[in-house]
Amino acid sequence: MKKMLSILLILLTGLLTLPALNLKAADTLVYTDSDYARLHAVIQHVDNVLKYGHEYNEDTKLIPDAINTLTGEPARWTFPNRAQVPYADIANQQNFFRTLVALSNVTGSDKYKNEAVDIMGEFMTNYQSPNGLFYWGGHRAINLDTLEVQSTEGPNGPHELKNMMPFYELMMEVDEERTLKFMRQLWTAHFYWSTTDMNRHGSYSTAYDTNVFGQSIPGDVIVMDNDGNPIIPQDSPGLLPFVNSATDLAYAAFALSNHTFDTVPAEWAKYLMRQYNLASNPITGMTVYQFKSTLVSKSPIECSDPAYTNSGCGDRVARQFRDFGVIAREPNVAWKNTQAIYVDNILMLLEAADKYGVSHFADWARDYMEGYLEYAYIRVDGRNKIIPMFIDGTVTYGYVVPEVGYFGPSNMRIDYVDMPTTYLLPILRTILQQDNDADKEKLWSYFRDIVYTFGIGDIGELGGATPNLNIDTSIDDPFALMTMVELYDETKNPAYLEVARTIGNNIVREKFHRGFFVQSEIMLYSRLDQPDTLALLTLDAVLRGIDLDDMPFYLADSGYIHGYLLSDDGVVEDRSYTQNVIYTKTIFDWE
């Protein structure tokens, strides 16, 4: 009888706990066929990139920046002497490395990460200058025919990184010593300690300085006038502190400090970022692309031609937009280079806040974003736009430029600027890094409008309540995808995940062609730095219950090569970017 009683009691207990067990089961995500189809597309793409990339020259593990999806051949840079050079610029392949590591994470197979380690290892071992800089970036690449370093900017192109934010975690794993040497030399080559000037170009001849961060941190460059407005020095001898280069400098210094436990590099990074913060407009909160203007070093006669835009003639905005008075300075423009300010730099600030404990960077990111959206964000004809203005809120919309200058030809009319989907992630991550709801509300309101206007539907109220998303959205954008994945990860509201799946399916349908991810079906080259595959793997990770903190994180896809080349007409020597000469080619351009 006692036995029977025991059995009954066990049954009773089991029944009482059943609802809890059911709840847990409901929380488990089901991995569907379409989920696998997306992963399979990424695997095919990666396998093809590796197959064709390695096939071209079996003497190297390096692979090209872009692959011709009709032939499997590498993209080639055509020099003015007609030499067609297949190239590998490792700075432009960072999202591919992140994709490889992410793919190993979701599949459980080490082979993809091992590929990343092998490629990176060969590069780091063979292509680091004696002074510590790597042969990569805007003006240097590896010739995949000769395996020699190639310069696209004359015979000795400088080192240049602009918002490339290398995958330092991988580099550290591959070769700690070389990575640390590079991080230190990045500052030695690009930062002028005595004057606090900064040069986006770094020399491969600058000697390696073992005591690179040894100087004391100076006083702030930016001081305030009696009205509390920042005074922008006009003393930079052509060495302008553009935020796109500063973002890479700061990121390297934070990663260096984090790895070595030496806080000094991080203090220099904070100092550098503080100058941009101090130069921000105290009323609007909008921030700057640079915190200095150039020193006038050329003669008035040389500079009398408005078409001569050399920075030695002084601030180029002051010259071309002089009608606006003193606000017309390069640092104060809020309609050009905004991606570098409000996307790339914000993502780095938030990364530093999140991973390296620089919590006030999250406050700065909020100030910048709130100011920019409050003053400049507008919906026009159902599209997300930016009202062109200076950072004090002076609108420049409709202004007709009287004379030619750095910003364009005479009679150019300043119009609204498109707000691309790249803005989604920095806005969302800024919101997610605020501690209090009160600090999130304003940004969430703009974010809600922006997402809606991109056709994704209503994300609902702050915190993810009551979304009314467009489950059939046609958007096929990796930033929208990562946004929905990160929203789901934060709120666990499955509505975001469902729309993320739709976006993921759209990406595969619209961008996966001939075995590669391309910008669209007709585009010829598959670019290794594209963010689509990393975004798809981020979704896959969440579906598998992998913590996003354990996945490679999207930071930028700004890789490019800039330099001299032969135009498509085969005659004229030109100076351009891969974005203009490689990634604009369609399959119809291929004979």
Place this chain on the structure above:
Amino acid sequence: MKKILFTLTLLITMIGLIGCTPSDTVPTDDPVVIDTTYALLMDAEDLSGMADKTKTIIRVAGSLGLPTTYRGVTITYSSRNEDIISNSGVVTLPTECWIESRDQQGLSKAEFEGLNDNWPIVLDVVLSYQGQSRTAKLLFVVAPAEGFTCNKYLG
């Protein structure tokens, strides 16, 4: 003991029955309640006609006829330059040009006359409905009044 056993069996059966109510296993046709307030607030911006006159240069003083309601949504405006467009949407044509343009040496040229006479004016909009609200912006371009002056070079 039999009584106890009977009671326990009854209890288990009841719990089992309660645990297997149709609502847990069979999908119902109950409509999901979706709050459409936000969509209405977006429609109010897109469909109320508030942006009708943002496509042309405004050359006549007077009311822009900005809507203050749309399907129950309350719409208010706040001008960034009340001298030219008031918060109620009334235009006063300015008596001077927006910007006087000159060449790099600061000299006036005939070809620059009239280049930048028209003023861009931003209005901030608040749309509210049943305790929810969102913001929007409108940008109008207003021409100066006849006989306007243009001698305000800032360069």
